[in-house]
Amino acid sequence: MKTINKSKNIPNFKAELNNMKKRILPLILLMCFAIFAQAQTEVNFRIYHMLGSSPFAMNQTAQNNLGQDFNVDQLFYFVSGITIIHDGGMQTPVVDKYIFVDGNTPVIENLGTFANITSVEGIKFHVGVDSPNNNTDPTTFPAGHPLAPKSPAMNWGWSSGYRFIRMQGNEGAGLNNTYQLHPLWNRNYFEQTHMTAGFTNGNSVDIALNADYTQALKDINMSGVGSKHGVDQQDLDMLKNFRDFVFTPSMTLAVNDFSQELNLNIYPNPSNGQVNVQFENDDYTVTSAKLINISGQTVQNIETNNLNTLSIQLETKGIYFLQLFDGDQQLTNKKLIIQ
DSSP states (O other): OOOOOHHHHHHHHHHHHHHHHHHHHHHHHHHHHHHHHHHOEEEEEEEEEEETTEEOOTTOOEEOTTOOEEOOSEEEEEEEEEEEEETTTEEEEOTTOOEEEETTSOEEEEEEEESSOSSEEEEEEEESOOTTGGGSOGGGSOTTSTTSOOSSOOBOOTTTOBBSEEEEEEESGGGOEEEEEOOBOGGGOOEEEEEOOOEEETTEEEEEEEEETTGGGTTOOOTTOOEEOSSSSHHHHHHHHIIIIIEEEOOOOOOOOOHHHHTOEEESSSBSSEEEEEOOOSSOOOOEEEEEETTSOEEEEEEOTTOSEEEEEOOSOEEEEEEEEETTEEEEEEEEEEO
């Protein structure tokens, strides 16, 4: 009977096992890294400044719901205490995030990159500055920090804290009277919640809100309002309006904009109802278009039929968003204003 020498096979087996581990381990690490990288979601927060259904502009005459004329020549406020609502109601706070909002500039703020977020459902935030930072010396913050000293000043002093909002301008017949509304104080640090789906573009998700500043003066009698730098008069009413009425979900989608590549031309815009669209590019084919109203409802689906021009007729005044597609890829999203 032939005797099998097992001892000679054992080293070969161990060597082969070690070689297999050496080959497999890098693959496992690579797969884990790929899975981890794919799971990272960048979340951005956008605020679009509005006056009613029109884009906001400094010194532009508007009316509040009482029919009183006003304009705005200064508009600043803070946003803080942000929480992202996502993935079936989970809530992830955005730690130490402060946004200084200037009415001259649309807000496009990166909130961070998160491993646990795949689908955004809404956002919570406060207008103002949280305590104890609200009662901190602004000079302790480095230059460029949202809470660092500003010009014009956004801080009354350590005890009173920051002006949560600085909104001022002119009001009344002929806009002959000035007004200043500067609300503040810790007890007026109100939270607000907005349920709105995030717009996904690759590994990033954008949360977009419109801010209608005519709503900031809702039910406030602007006649002779003067200067209110405090906590319990029209300034507080305005801060509550920011909490309850100013912000609404926006349909201005955050997508890669191929307008220049498409040689896109939209005219006239604003329009009285008739809008012409021209586009041309050898790398992209616009196969369809969609019109969405400010409430997020699709009002028109358009097949382009391989043409490079579209003629769109809209009978209802308001703001719309024109989305152009190449198959399933959204190429651009443009605001249309019908007056």
